[in-house]
Amino acid sequence: MSAIIKVENLTRIFDVSKPWLNRMIERQPKALLTAVSEVSFDVERNSVYALVGESGSGKSTIGKIIVGLVAPSEGTVEVEGVDLASESDADKIDAVRADIQMIFQDPYASLNPRWRVRDIIAEPVAARGGKTAGLAERLLEQVGLSAADAGKYPHEFSGGQRQRICIARALSSEPKIIVCDEPTSALDVSVQSQVLNLMSDLREEFGLTYLFISHDLTVVHHMADMIGVLYLGRLVEEAPRDRLFSAPKHPYTQMLFDAAPRMDAFGREVEPPKGEIPDAINPPSGCAFHPRCPLAIPRCSQERPEMRKIGQTRVACHMAE
Amino acid sequence: MAETRVETRAGARPSRLRRAWQSDFTWSFRHSPVAVAAFGVVMILILGAVFAPLIAPHNPFNPATLNLMNGFTPPGQANEFTGELFLLGTDDQGRDVFSTILYGMRISLFVGVSAVLLAMLLGVMLGLMAGYVGGWTESIIMRVADVQLTFPAILVAMLIFGIAKGITPPEYRNEMAIWVLILAIGLSDWVQFARVVRGATLVEKNKEYVQAAKLIGRSPFAIMLRHILPNVLNPVLVIATISLALAIIAEATLSFLGVGAPPTKPSLGTLIRIGQEFMFSGEWWILLFPATTLLALALSINLMGDWLRDALNPRLR
Numbered sequence: 001m002s003a004i005i006k007v008e009n010l011t012r013i014f015d016v017s018k019p020w021l022n023r024m025i026e027r028q029p030k031a032l033l034t035a036v037s038e039v040s041f042d043v044e045r046n047s048v049y050a051l052v053g054e055s056g057s058g059k060s061t062i063g064k065i066i067v068g069l070v071a072p073s074e075g076t077v078e079v080e081g082v083d084l085a086s087e088s089d090a091d092k093i094d095a096v097r098a099d100i101q102m103i104f105q106d107p108y109a110s111l112n113p114r115w116r117v118r119d120i121i122a123e124p125v126a127a128r129g130g131k132t133a134g135l136a137e138r139l140l141e142q143v144g145l146s147a148a149d150a151g152k153y154p155h156e157f158s159g160g161q162r163q164r165i166c167i168a169r170a171l172s173s174e175p176k177i178i179v180c181d182e183p184t185s186a187l188d189v190s191v192q193s194q195v196l197n198l199m200s201d202l203r204e205e206f207g208l209t210y211l212f213i214s215h216d217l218t219v220v221h222h223m224a225d226m227i228g229v230l231y232l233g234r235l236v237e238e239a240p241r242d243r244l245f246s247a248p249k250h251p252y253t254q255m256l257f258d259a260a261p262r263m264d265a266f267g268r269e270v271e272p273p274k275g276e277i278p279d280a281i282n283p284p285s286g287c288a289f290h291p292r293c294p295l296a297i298p299r300c301s302q303e304r305p306e307m308r309k310i311g312q313t314r315v316a317c318h319m320a321e
Numbered sequence: 322m323a324e325t326r327v328e329t330r331a332g333a334r335p336s337r338l339r340r341a342w343q344s345d346f347t348w349s350f351r352h353s354p355v356a357v358a359a360f361g362v363v364m365i366l367i368l369g370a371v372f373a374p375l376i377a378p379h380n381p382f383n384p385a386t387l388n389l390m391n392g393f394t395p396p397g398q399a400n401e402f403t404g405e406l407f408l409l410g411t412d413d414q415g416r417d418v419f420s421t422i423l424y425g426m427r428i429s430l431f432v433g434v435s436a437v438l439l440a441m442l443l444g445v446m447l448g449l450m451a452g453y454v455g456g457w458t459e460s461i462i463m464r465v466a467d468v469q470l471t472f473p474a475i476l477v478a479m480l481i482f483g484i485a486k487g488i489t490p491p492e493y494r495n496e497m498a499i500w501v502l503i504l505a506i507g508l509s510d511w512v513q514f515a516r517v518v519r520g521a522t523l524v525e526k527n528k529e530y531v532q533a534a535k536l537i538g539r540s541p542f543a544i545m546l547r548h549i550l551p552n553v554l555n556p557v558l559v560i561a562t563i564s565l566a567l568a569i570i571a572e573a574t575l576s577f578l579g580v581g582a583p584p585t586k587p588s589l590g591t592l593i594r595i596g597q598e599f600m601f602s603g604e605w606w607i608l609l610f611p612a613t614t615l616l617a618l619a620l621s622i623n624l625m626g627d628w629l630r631d632a633l634n635p636r637l638r
Contacts, residue, residue: 064532067536068536069532069535069536097536097538100536101536102532102533102536104532104533105529106529109528109530110528110529110530112548112551112552114552123537123539124537127537127539127543169533173537
């Protein structure tokens, strides 16, 4: 097993300042939002790596950096040994782009309403001048739709069917990696499992690697081999699925699991999460979680914890053992 | 058994024509008497203009067919010297008003449609660029648009017309007048297209299908033309229709002011200018009929534009 995606020290800072003139008049400094802060992880070939976290934890930004839609501020992302942000050989960039695809959250916005399904699915291939005859029909059947649907427009389909079309489009350039940005969160629960099962089947069939971005722990438990937990743009814990669910090390991960609804413990007392996710423009000093942490000691507010390896788990906490 | 199956299949997918007839769009058209009436008037006028050489009793541009003795014949009466009858009367040079209106409408419509096409092309391109590229490109394009909006469009058109006339050699001026007119009206009218397209582009460019095209590696040019443009065309169509009415009026205004179509090739505006010289001496028909035609043309096109705006607006459906 070798890493197909290597993310090293990845940081992305967004400038969310008001326009220059307003800033001068109101005498405000520039507002810089750190969406992703010094994140490092590897994704093994043919595995499913899940990134979980609350809204605003930077999980979607990491996905967009990996596919090349957003440039990193610092650090590197290597996909099959090629760094998209610094590579200057256009052929290499093109080869990597063909190997990496994305499935988006909102199936209603991710298909061009004026295009026929046939053209939507074949676009990744057509953009490179490849042969597209019969391609859409074949892929449609592979994702559980009918070949006759190729001539229709996206508005003729339901949310789950559209997400299947998105999956077909992602598969058309025969990629090795698919970044899935909350692919089921806009779907009905009954449709979610169908789409997830389809994705699992396709992974085995085509030998795909998924980077799975989600806030839904049930979905992640179903899909992932390896899970990374993000908090305010920082990776706080990373562990194999069973390890993470049976023995979470970081107090934030423990809090997430306590707050998640569970069928087997219906009617239990749920400890509500304390506090709210802090402002990413002015993050807390030291460990970003310390204002909400039940275990916090003075050191936590002064020193940012490094990632430490404890057994199979990597965790960023001074108190974890 | 086999027959019923064929029938149900035919029922599920009616012919293209039938589907078009049953679509929301045509339904809304058929149920709007104003739209149907306006469409009828516009079609009659356009057909009259297109087939003017077949319909018109005279060719008013050919001086050889004119008889000065026919001058100032009132509508529907025989001329007292020649005994000829003119449906809508004649003007000072003995030209049949009905024929001049048909030929004048050709020039008015040609100038109007060409000017709107020019404005649309320019406005849509600049609006797409401003919306998609953003940054300095957007600032420059939109500030130019804002500045131009502070001047009345007719003033801008007169300025462009004046400059163009100054740099064309005198012997070509009459031939160039029509093209200069198109250029002047087109350049004074692109701003609304650019503004609307920029706004719609700002909404569309953040949708995920544009991101999907980006990560495939499509060039910005391809994304703008193939992905965004088809999704911003609805409002453009509405503005184009209303602009057409405005462009025809702008052309008439310029011609009325004497800076547009030359008297040898009169447009509706030129005819109105000629007519107003005789209005107070009792020859009312020389003014009234061209003016009524212009009114009917502009009003019907505007009413169609109003209907189109409502029909294409998903919020009003």
